[in-house]
Amino acid sequence: xxxxxxxxxxxxxxxxxxxxxxxxxxxxxxxxxxxxxxxxxxxxxxxxxxxxxxxxxxxxxxxxxxxxxxxxxxxxxxxxxxxxxxxxxxxxxxxxxxxxxxxxxxxxxxxxxxxxxxxxxxxxxxxxxxxxxxxxxxxxxxxxxxxxxxxxxxxxxxxxxxxxxxxxxxxxxxxxxxxxxxxxxxxxxxxxxxxxxxxxxxxxxxxxxxxxxxxxxxxxxxxxxxxxxxxxxxxxxxxxxxxxxxxxxxxxxxxxxxxxx
Amino acid sequence: xxxxxxxxxxxxxxxxxxxxxxxxxxxxxxxxxxxxxxxxxxxxxxxxxxxxxxxxxxxxxxxxxxxxxxxxxxxxxxxxxxxxxxxxxxxxxxxxxxxxxxxxxxxxxxxxxxxxxxxxxxxxxxxxxxxxxxxxxxxxxxxxxxxxxxxxxxxxxxxxxxxxxxxxxxxxxxxxxxxxxxxxxxxxxxxxxxxxxxxxxxxxxxxxxxxxxxxxxxxxxxxxxxxxxxxxxxxxxxxxxxxxxxxxxxxxxxxxxxxxxxxxxxxxxxxxxxxxxxxxxxxxxxxxxxxxxxxxxxxxxxxxxxxxxxxxxxxxxxxxxxxxxxxxxxxxxxxxxxxxxxxxxxxxxxxxxxxxxxxxxxxxxxxxxxxxxxxxxxxxxxxxxxxxxxxxxx
Numbered sequence: 001x002x003x004x005x006x007x008x009x010x011x012x013x014x015x016x017x018x019x020x021x022x023x024x025x026x027x028x029x030x031x032x033x034x035x036x037x038x039x040x041x042x043x044x045x046x047x048x049x050x051x052x053x054x055x056x057x058x059x060x061x062x063x064x065x066x067x068x069x070x071x072x073x074x075x076x077x078x079x080x081x082x083x084x085x086x087x088x089x090x091x092x093x094x095x096x097x098x099x100x101x102x103x104x105x106x107x108x109x110x111x112x113x114x115x116x117x118x119x120x121x122x123x124x125x126x127x128x129x130x131x132x133x134x135x136x137x138x139x140x141x142x143x144x145x146x147x148x149x150x151x152x153x154x155x156x157x158x159x160x161x162x163x164x165x166x167x168x169x170x171x172x173x174x175x176x177x178x179x180x181x182x183x184x185x186x187x188x189x190x191x192x193x194x195x196x197x198x199x200x201x202x203x204x205x206x207x208x209x210x211x212x213x214x215x216x217x218x219x220x221x222x223x224x225x226x227x228x229x230x231x232x233x234x235x236x237x238x239x240x241x242x243x244x245x246x247x248x249x250x251x252x253x254x255x256x257x258x259x260x261x
Numbered sequence: 262x263x264x265x266x267x268x269x270x271x272x273x274x275x276x277x278x279x280x281x282x283x284x285x286x287x288x289x290x291x292x293x294x295x296x297x298x299x300x301x302x303x304x305x306x307x308x309x310x311x312x313x314x315x316x317x318x319x320x321x322x323x324x325x326x327x328x329x330x331x332x333x334x335x336x337x338x339x340x341x342x343x344x345x346x347x348x349x350x351x352x353x354x355x356x357x358x359x360x361x362x363x364x365x366x367x368x369x370x371x372x373x374x375x376x377x378x379x380x381x382x383x384x385x386x387x388x389x390x391x392x393x394x395x396x397x398x399x400x401x402x403x404x405x406x407x408x409x410x411x412x413x414x415x416x417x418x419x420x421x422x423x424x425x426x427x428x429x430x431x432x433x434x435x436x437x438x439x440x441x442x443x444x445x446x447x448x449x450x451x452x453x454x455x456x457x458x459x460x461x462x463x464x465x466x467x468x469x470x471x472x473x474x475x476x477x478x479x480x481x482x483x484x485x486x487x488x489x490x491x492x493x494x495x496x497x498x499x500x501x502x503x504x505x506x507x508x509x510x511x512x513x514x515x516x517x518x519x520x521x522x523x524x525x526x527x528x529x530x531x532x533x534x535x536x537x538x539x540x541x542x543x544x545x546x547x548x549x550x551x552x553x554x555x556x557x558x559x560x561x562x563x564x565x566x567x568x569x570x571x572x573x574x575x576x577x578x579x580x581x582x583x584x585x586x587x588x589x590x591x592x593x594x595x596x597x598x599x600x601x602x603x604x605x606x607x608x609x610x611x612x613x614x615x616x617x618x619x620x621x622x623x624x625x626x627x628x629x630x631x632x633x634x635x636x637x638x639x640x641x642x643x644x645x646x647x648x649x650x651x652x653x654x655x
Contacts (some may be wrong), residue, residue: 002489011462011470016454020570021492021532022484024502029496037500078281099645104289104642108593110610111630114617116290118299135460138289139280144649199485202595204612216487223491232495235488242483 023240036229047233057230059211061237062219064198067214071134071140071197076190078137079144080182086145098145105142112138113199113206120207129208135207136197143196144189151185152178156217178237184253185241191245198238291632300409300627305353306401312335317399326395331382335396358397360564364388387490404538405605409628414438434629435614441608444526444598445591449538451531452587453580454539460579463539464546477541478536486533490597493529494520497601529601530591537590538583545579545651580650585644589637609633 032044051057068122086098104112116135117126125131155178163173204217215238219231304625312333320538322331341347347369353362358370364386371385382389389395395648415432419425454611463474471538481489496502497519504516519525557567595610602608609629 007462008470010458011466011474014459014462015474017455017532018477018481018535021489021496022480023494025488025492035500036495037498038505078284081277082281085274085279088274097282100285101281103641104285106589106637106639107289107293108610108630108633110593110595110613111634112289113298113611114299114626114630115294116288117617118295118623119288119292127270134288138285141285144504183485190590195483195485201487202610202614204518210422216485219487219491220596220600223494227494231491232486235485235491238485239487242485246483 018168018233025232025235026239028232031229033061033229033233036227036232046231048236050235051229051233054230056213057215057234060213061216063212064215065127067132067136068194068197070129071136071166072190072194074133074137075140075144075193079141079189079193080148080186082141083145083148083152086149101145102142104139107137109219110204113203115202126207127212131214132204132212132214135251136200138194139200139203140196143192147189147192148182148185151182153186155181184249187252188249191249194245195242198241236257237256262431279531296630296634299406299623300413300631303401303406303408303624304404305346305349305354306398306515307404308466308645309341309350310334310335310398310402312340312399313387316553317402320399321396322396322399323392325383325390325392328379330395331380331389335372335380335382338369339376352622354397354399355400358394360388360395361397364394367413373593397645406624409624410631413628413632421452437607437609437612437633439569440606441592444523444530444608445588448526448530448534448591449588451527452534452538453584455531456535456583457542457576459535460539460542460546463543478539481537486596489533490529490600493532493597493601497528520601521606523602523606526598526602526606527599529653530594533597534587541582541586542576542579545576545582549575578647580642582647582651583639585647589640589644593633593637 005169009114021247027040028038029042029047030043030045032046033040034041051061082101086094113135116131117139120126120131120134124143125134158178159181160173164170168176199216199222200214200217204214205220208217215234219234222228222231273355310333310649313330316329316333320326341350351362351365367386368382368389371380408417411633412427413434415427415435416424459474459478463478466474494501498504498521499516499518501519503519504513507513508516519528553571553575554564554567557571558564562570592608593610594608595614598606599611610633613626613629613633615640616622616629
């Protein structure tokens with residue numbers, strides 16, 4: 001069956017095209033060479049040491065964590081509240097509001113970046129961590145809404161009605177029924193918000209001052225100016241961090257599925 | 262009591278949505294509004310020359326300007342102490358009338374040296390007796406302008422105020438928009454050509470193969486865009502993996518030029534965009550009954566004919582959605598062309614960022630941004646309409 005073989009050859013090549021670029025970075029994080037090329041002369045932790053000891057990288061990591069967690073908190077709170085509100089059918093404007101909340105995913109980052117820089121300077125927030133957190137939250141919030149709305153849509157209304165008919169107050173229904181059932185969606189949204197903030201470069205270029213340089217921003221200029229294997233080490237942290245967060249979400253989801261059975 | 266509760270119930274959803282609504286209005290709508298305002302505002306000159314503006318209306322615009330205009334101009338220049346604002350004004354004037362830069366530096370020096378009294382501007386420089394220099398100033402006193410928006414698509418107003426194309430040596434923006442759309446279209450086509458068969462393969466695959474093929478599409482979506490771009494940098498560079506592999510296999514003698522050119526940009530952008538094409542197509546293919554193709558075959562259709570007449574039309578919605586998604590995001594790309602492309606592969610976003618950050622020309626940056634924004638929003642509206650249509654028919 002040559003057609004079948006051809007099919008799978010295509011599938012394998014495509015899968016390789018999609019996956020290999022995600023993997024090539026990993027080994028280079030442990031190179032002892034000054035250059036970001038294969039073959040790797042010998043195994044070394046020097047670039048991780050540089051990442052954690054060189055002030056520019058150190059500060060970038062700290063900034064990324066501050067801004068990442070700030071964005072996660074702000075985007076999750078705003079997104080969860082809005083998703084709860086959008087769950088009811090808002091007369092007339094529901095669709096418009098939902099579209100409005102999704103638009104930051106669509107608008108070109110450079111255009112939003114210019115506007116943010118103009119506005120944040122005008123209201124006196126230029127070159128602050130808060131400015132970067134706000135900018136990242138705008139683009140992270142759609143992810144929270146999508147994932148929370150998804151898990152809210154999966155909740156059987158009758159469960160909430162049953163709880164209410166058994167005498168639970170609305171607050172209690174929310175705290176004991178709705179919120180736990182929506183938790184996997186909220187966690188997924190929070191992780192996506194964090195990942196979005198971690199990876200954001202373009203808005204950061206516009207709104208961050210030298211003291212708010214994030215890891216992504218630092219990687220961007222390092223690739224541009226002097227390619228050092230430090231970016232591979234930083235990329236390793238990125239991938240490792242994302243996988244770790246994804247694992248957390250997966251475990252929570254599993255637990256919830258088991259509980260549902 | 263009852264009415265209070267029903268009020269709360271009714272307004273509850275609005276109260277929940279309100280914080281994000283305010284946040285989005287403040288930090289999303291307002292910034293975009295600022296971009297729009299910036300693209301039509303022209304106050305670099307007007308804000309420094311309030312006195313000049315007062316007397317400018319009495320000047321006929323053709324004769325040599327009177328002493329009152331000259332005096333007002335000198336008064337304004339004496340009051341202007343913000344060096345950056347003065348720089349902005351000179352840049353703005355020089356873009357309207359060449360020769361202003363040298364003229365103004367000469368004049369500003371004279372104003373500094375003579376802190377009081379009248380200055381004979383014409384004696385200082387003969388240019389001040391020519392009306393076109395004064396015309397450039399008075400033209401720039403209006404707070405709004407369409408010059409940036411016109412320039413964004415290589416148009417301008419001539420002396421009579423009619424809209425004409427810019428002289429050919431100054432046209433660049435249409436070419437850059439063209440390049441942006443061309444690169445994005447190429448990437449979209451590659452994504453369709455590679456993504457459609459791949460999505461089809463996922464649909465027919467079973468067991469671990471299906472899981473593996475799906476994982477290969479989903480994993481890149483989870484991985485940072487920056488990391489993916491950096492990875493392509495490593496793969497494509499001169500001593501990169503692709504070149505060394507090809508040279509080790511003796512397929513090529515010397516390294517291929519894969520980075521800092523169009524090839525590299527298209528390869529990397531196709532990789533980044535591919536999942537956005539595969540997933541919508543896959544979700545449409547899932548809804549097509551499995552027995553249609555065998556049915557067509559049993560009626561005697563050649564497999565290719567069955568594909569073209571049955572499967573392709575039914576999955577067209579997925580291709581359209583995927584293509585719009587890929588094209589729409591591609592035209593706004595900044596990072597990938599900036600890191601992988603050469604000077605001739607920079608897309609419109611790079612030029613917008615350049616105007617804003619390197620040359621401080623916020624008006625031009627905003628006008629180009631507005632054009633890009635409008636194109637993106639139109640594409641999104643089409644996408645949104647297609648998506649709701651599909652939802653309704655499903």
